[in-house]
Amino acid sequence: MKNLSLDPIFIPVDSDVEQRLALVRGNINGSSLRHAITDAPFNEAYDFIRAASHELAESGRTAEAIETITDFDALAERFADESPEMLNIHAALMQTRVALLIYSGDIEQALTTAAKALSLLAQHARRKDEPFLAILASLLYDISLLHNAGGQHRQAEREIEKSVKIFSRLSRVNPARYGSARILAVNASTAVFRSRQKQAETLAELHASVNDYLRELNEGIEDAGLRLVDSLTLEGRTLMKMSRQREAVQYFTRALRYLTRLEPDFSEKQLSLSVDLGEALLAQKTTREKGIHLLNTMLYKASKLSDDTEHRRIVDILFHARNSDRDIFAFWHKLFPR
Numbered sequence: 219m220k221n222l223s224l225d226p227i228f229i230p231v232d233s234d235v236e237q238r239l240a241l242v243r244g245n246i247n248g249s250s251l252r253h254a255i256t257d258a259p260f261n262e263a264y265d266f267i268r269a270a271s272h273e274l275a276e277s278g279r280t281a282e283a284i285e286t287i288t289d290f291d292a293l294a295e296r297f298a299d300e301s302p303e304m305l306n307i308h309a310a311l312m313q314t315r316v317a318l319l320i321y322s323g324d325i326e327q328a329l330t331t332a333a334k335a336l337s338l339l340a341q342h343a344r345r346k347d348e349p350f351l352a353i354l355a356s357l358l359y360d361i362s363l364l365h366n367a368g369g370q371h372r373q374a375e376r377e378i379e380k381s382v383k384i385f386s387r388l389s390r391v392n393p394a395r396y397g398s399a400r401i402l403a404v405n406a407s408t409a410v411f412r413s414r415q416k417q418a419e420t421l422a423e424l425h426a427s428v429n430d431y432l433r434e435l436n437e438g439i440e441d442a443g444l445r446l447v448d449s450l451t452l453e454g455r456t457l458m459k460m461s462r463q464r465e466a467v468q469y470f471t472r473a474l475r476y477l478t479r480l481e482p483d484f485s486e487k488q489l490s491l492s493v494d495l496g497e498a499l500l501a502q503k504t505t506r507e508k509g510i511h512l513l514n515t516m517l518y519k520a521s522k523l524s525d526d527t528e529h530r531r532i533v534d535i536l537f538h539a540r541n542s543d544r545d546i547f548a549f550w551h552k553l554f555p556r
Contacts, residue, residue, distance in 0.1 A: 355384035
């Protein structure tokens with residue numbers, strides 16, 4: 219569930235759905251459930267649908283969640299042509315069902331349902347209102363993960379790119395609700411895009427405003443930011459293994475900037491990431507001295523944090539970076555605490 223649109227931090231619940239969630243914590247009453255959804259404004263209804271589905275899935279009731287949504291969606295579909303509100307609910311239920319089917323491992327049915335959901339939304343392709351855009355962006359996000367896992371990379375790239383654009387638009391209007399989804403969509407794009415240039419363009423677009431979202435530091439955005447940091451770090455380390463240190467520096471630098479905003483006090487995670495950056499800088503002639511300076515600074519930080527693992531890693535990096543095995547004589551005094 220962590221990487222799907224039903225993840226609680228994807229679109230943080232900003233309405234009070236706790237009372238409604240009691241409806242799914244026992245035997246589900248269809249009539250009460252129908253009123254809980256149809257009598258609420260769309261965002262509240264969508265929050266409830268997503269939160270209830272997540273809770274049922276996490277408690278081992280995924281099949282029941284899928285069956286309940288399927289039955290209720292059949293009712294919503296009958297009234298969708300007569301009511302814009304029911305059309306939104308119909309589309310939201312279909313999008314949620316796709317995520318549940320992916321979670322359950324029923325990939326074929328997930329793809330079939332996703333195709334039907336896209337066809338429904340395509341009938342109203344000129345809509346630009348919040349419910350329509352939120353459903354479409356979430357659906358494209360999940361479909362992108364499906365296609366990427368199935369090796370259909372070109373389709374996956376188109377889908378995640380559109381999802382990022384829509385969530386960017388929504389987050390400019392409501393960053394507290396959609397800023398996290400935007401970050402997670404960009405996070406997913408780093409794995410979906412085959413082209414490093416495309417990755418760099420997407421990250422550059424995000425960088426212009428991500429700090430504004432991280433300033434909010436609500437739980438959803440903070441968690442999304444940390445996931446983005448982890449993904450950028452992993453990409454940087456992969457690039458290092460491919461001897462593409464220049465690109466790795468860009469990934470480590472961005473990750474460190476975001477992490478510093480999320481964790482103002484220097485942490486072990488910042489230490490580890492700074493060592494990664496120092497190693498990447500050290501591997502290039504033009505930035506070698508910067509790398510040495512950063513690693514020497516991190517030696518002091520590692521000692522202060524009593525992080526023996528990172529201290530040993532820094533010593534090893536510096537030692538192997540010297541031209542002679544005996545060069546340790548020139549800097550041994552920096553390695554041992556006073």
